[in-house]
Amino acid sequence: MAHCQPTAIQQHRLPAHAYDDRMNLLLTINRAHGVGSTMPPTMQPPLRSLDSSPQLPSHADVVVIGGGIIGVFAAYYMARRGLSVAVVEKGRIGAEQSSRNWGWCRQQNRDARELPMATRSLELWEQFAADSGEDTGFSRCGLMYLSNDEEEIARWAKWRDFARTAGVTTHMLSGREATERGRATGRAWKGGVFSPSDGTADPGKAAPAVAAALMRLGGSVHQNCAARGIELEGGRVSGVVTEAGTIKTRTAVYAGGAWASSFCRQLGIRFPQATVRQTIVRVPPMAQQLPDALHTARVSVTRRSDGSYNLAISGRGRVDPTAQLLRFAPQFLPMFAKRWRNVFPGGLEGIRGGHESLARWGLDAPTPMERARILNPRPDAAAVKQTYERAVELLPALGHAGIANAWAGFVDSTPDGVPGIGEVWEVPGFILAAGFSGHGFGIGPGAGHLIADLVTGAEPIFDPAPYNPARFKQSAWGKVADF
Numbered sequence: 161m162a163h164c165q166p167t168a169i170q171q172h173r174l175p176a177h178a179y180d181d182r183m184n185l186l187l188t189i190n191r192a193h194g195v196g197s198t199m200p201p202t203m204q205p206p207l208r209s210l211d212s213s214p215q216l217p218s219h220a221d222v223v224v225i226g227g228g229i230i231g232v233f234a235a236y237y238m239a240r241r242g243l244s245v246a247v248v249e250k251g252r253i254g255a256e257q258s259s260r261n262w263g264w265c266r267q268q269n270r271d272a273r274e275l276p277m278a279t280r281s282l283e284l285w286e287q288f289a290a291d292s293g294e295d296t297g298f299s300r301c302g303l304m305y306l307s308n309d310e311e312e313i314a315r316w317a318k319w320r321d322f323a324r325t326a327g328v329t330t331h332m333l334s335g336r337e338a339t340e341r342g343r344a345t346g347r348a349w350k351g352g353v354f355s356p357s358d359g360t361a362d363p364g365k366a367a368p369a370v371a372a373a374l375m376r377l378g379g380s381v382h383q384n385c386a387a388r389g390i391e392l393e394g395g396r397v398s399g400v401v402t403e404a405g406t407i408k409t410r411t412a413v414y415a416g417g418a419w420a421s422s423f424c425r426q427l428g429i430r431f432p433q434a435t436v437r438q439t440i441v442r443v444p445p446m447a448q449q450l451p452d453a454l455h456t457a458r459v460s461v462t463r464r465s466d467g468s469y470n471l472a473i474s475g476r477g478r479v480d481p482t483a484q485l486l487r488f489a490p491q492f493l494p495m496f497a498k499r500w501r502n503v504f505p506g507g508l509e510g511i512r513g514g515h516e517s518l519a520r521w522g523l524d525a526p527t528p529m530e531r532a533r534i535l536n537p538r539p540d541a542a543a544v545k546q547t548y549e550r551a552v553e554l555l556p557a558l559g560h561a562g563i564a565n566a567w568a569g570f571v572d573s574t575p576d577g578v579p580g581i582g583e584v585w586e587v588p589g590f591i592l593a594a595g596f597s598g599h600g601f602g603i604g605p606g607a608g609h610l611i612a613d614l615v616t617g618a619e620p621i622f623d624p625a626p627y628n629p630a631r632f633k634q635s636a637w638g639k640v641a642d643f
């Protein structure tokens with residue numbers, strides 16, 4: 161069986177001209193803020209690197225395709241139950257959405273369908289650290305929301321009333337309390353929310369930490385190793401064909417994030433999915449004590465475990481026109497109608513990525529997934545500038561150090577904003593776990609645990625019904641998630 165070479169992860173590197181464009185943008189913004197002498201910015205999020213297992217196995221009880229937070233947590237919980245598990249990842253563990261996000265692990269404002277998964281996940285983040293000794297950067301630091309918009313504050317109060325019925329505590333803040341808690345902003349606020357049991361984990365640490373724990377349990381991890389497709393015998397999964405050879409198995413978990421719809425298409429499975437390209441800016445560690453996790457309508461700020469800060473504008477993104485987007489556009493109209501204020505037409509990044517092509521591919525030649533080892537799309541230049549300026553306006557201390565990095569990620573969405581998790585009945589043995597719709601990092605442990613429950617036939621940790629991918633076969637699948 162061939163060995164997937166970790167050293168061959170060169171192909172995701174940007175062409176020189178694209179690199180220069182991005183670098184110039186960040187340097188120009190830094191100079192405009194008088195911080196031109198800092199270290200040159202970079203265009204990738206920080207991410208712990210991990211060595212792959214030496215040898216691809218010829219057989220495994222379960223093969224997990226995709227080494228993002230969902231795939232590694234699913235593999236970890238299955239390995240804890242004694243199953244032999246191999247994770248195949250076409251690039252690096254965590255290098256797509258799972259290292260590109262804000263790091264929020266929240267119940268606050270969650271849709272009713274996802275709240276049980278969010279609540280259990282917070283417990284599991286803590287449990288994982290205690291059991292494995294690995295550092296994911298998770299802490300229940302609490303999340304703070306501040307506003308001067310009475311309608312927004314009223315929406316939060318409505319959610320608080322609903323959350324109480326589910327046993328979740330969140331505190332509405334009066335104007336005085338919001339101003340006091342948000343004193344780092346130096347301004348008065350009409351109100352806010354503080355959710356003390358929520359928290360953040362570090363996207364640069366989390367997925368590799370879980371993969372490392374999995375390997376200590378005997379699971380194997382193969383980076384730079386794309387799964388090209390699934391082998392079937394009598395209609396059931398009998399193997400996963402990778403670029404380095406085939407692993408015989410009766411169960412394949414597909415946790416491929418933005419690639420899910422095109423991978424499913426090869427198996428005749430229709431999974432409506434669309435991606436939105438979102439941009440994040442990071443400033444280097446600083447001595448000043450700023451809020452750990454602060455959301456305002458104009459900008460949100462999150463402290464990373466090294467003391468640096470992620471800056472982003474909530475919900476803002478670009479939709480790149482692709483063949484897949486056109487195909488599923490009717491299903492996504494309710495979602496875009498709800499979120500149109502923050503979603504703008506994009507450009508060619510979606511086509512360049514190759515994840516939304518309608519192409520069919522064979523299993524005996526390189527696939528689009530081998531051409532795009534890591535989706536590293538161009539950040540939106542206007543968003544980088546606006547995000548940084550709004551953040552400095554909100555918390556002036558952020559202006560002292562300049563921008564360290566800016567990057568983008570494709571958020572993979574389903575039409576109702578709720579993930580698809582479950583066995584696909586057309587292909588027994590094929591478990592889909594994708595479409596996490598911008599929420600998958602925080603709920604990664606719960607989703608992984610649920611997948612392990614489904615695979616082993618254990619009692620599910622929470623009701624899996626809302627996530628059943630079969631719902632997309634019906635003409636109506638329920639309301640679009642609010643947040």
Ligand SMILES: Cc1cc2nc3c(=O)[nH]c(=O)nc-3n(C[C@H](O)[C@H](O)[C@H](O)COP(=O)(O)OP(=O)(O)OC[C@H]3O[C@@H](n4cnc5c(N)ncnc54)[C@H](O)[C@@H]3O)c2cc1C
Nearest residue numbers: 226228229230250258261264387416417569599600601602
């Ligand atoms: C800018 C941004 C901000 C976000 N903020 C938050 C937040 O604060 N909180 C939160 O909870 N969520 C957030 N999210 C969403 C969250 O990051 C995702 O929902 C979550 O990371 C999804 O995890 P995943 O494992 O499903 O996908 P990914 O992390 O994208 O991983 C999928 C992996 O599968 C691999 N893969 C795909 N196909 C194959 C194949 N055929 N063979 C081998 N490997 C394959 C890919 O290379 C990739 O590494 C944010 C996302 C973005 C982009």
